[in-house]
Amino acid sequence: MNDDSTEKRMAGDYEIIQAVHIGDREVVLGENPQDDTGMKYMCAFCRQNALFAEYSEVMASDDFPEIVELFGQRVAEQAQKTHIELNKPRIQGIDDRPITAEGCIPISHEDDLHGKIIVIKPEVLRREYRRATRQLKLCMGGFGASPHSRGSACYCVDLYTGKESRYERMDVLGTIQPENLPGWAKHGLTAIQQEQAKKKTTKERER
Incomplete structure (x- = not known):
């Protein structure tokens, strides 16, 4: 009996048959068996969120080995780009080992996470x-930040990159007190707080 319950991932008329997500982009390989224009296979970069997927630098061909070779090249290039990004000079000398449950305070349904430094579970991340530099976030809000909330979304700011992100409450390993943060994280927290204060002052002046 064939199991047709698994929904195929499609990019237009192409079924995605291989995909590797590393760093800020995903490399995908697609196939359209019905194509008769000489573009049966394609390779592209993909960025997606909960609403839509955006494909760029799409290359198509009827030559499968050629497209597979391109797929491999792009994966290798993306891996190298990510390696360089994760090992910039400013991170050298930082203890970047993953934070475990022993390194933070566990949370319960009673805890309010608004304004807290949260630690994301390592297994949730790619x-x-x-x-560590990708686990520590400042929780800004979301229904999941409130105790006993029916919602689960927690909106955060990354202490290392300063970028905004969303996680589920179940993704949170625990919290860390600001005074127990490593130096780089204290610096990141200060920068975020200063930026927040600046935005608040600007809004007040505009009233």
């Missing part, structure tokens, strides 16, 4: 980001 393999290349399972490190």
Whole structure:
């Protein structure tokens, strides 16, 4: 009996048959068996969120080995780009080992996470980001930040990159007190707080 319950991932008329997500982009390989224009296979970069997927630098061909070779090249290039990004001079000398449960305070349904420093579970992150510099976030809000909330979304700011992100409450390993943060994280927290204060002052002046 064939199991047709698994929904195929499609990019237009192409079924995605291989995909590797590393760093800030995903490399995909697609196939359209019905194509008769000489573009049966394609390779592209993909960025997606909960609403839509955006494909760029799409290359198509009827030559499968050629497209597979391109797929491999792009994966290798993206891996190298990510390796350089994760090992910039400013991170050298930082203890970037993943934070475990022993290194933070566990949370319960009673805890309010608003304004708290939260630690994301390593297994939630993609393999290349399972490190301390990608686990520590300042929780800004979301229904999941409130105790006993029916919602689960927690909106955060990354202490290392300063980028905004969203996680589920179940993704949170625990919290860390600001005074127990490593130096780089204290610096990141200060920068975020200063930026927040600046935005608040600007809004007050505009009233």
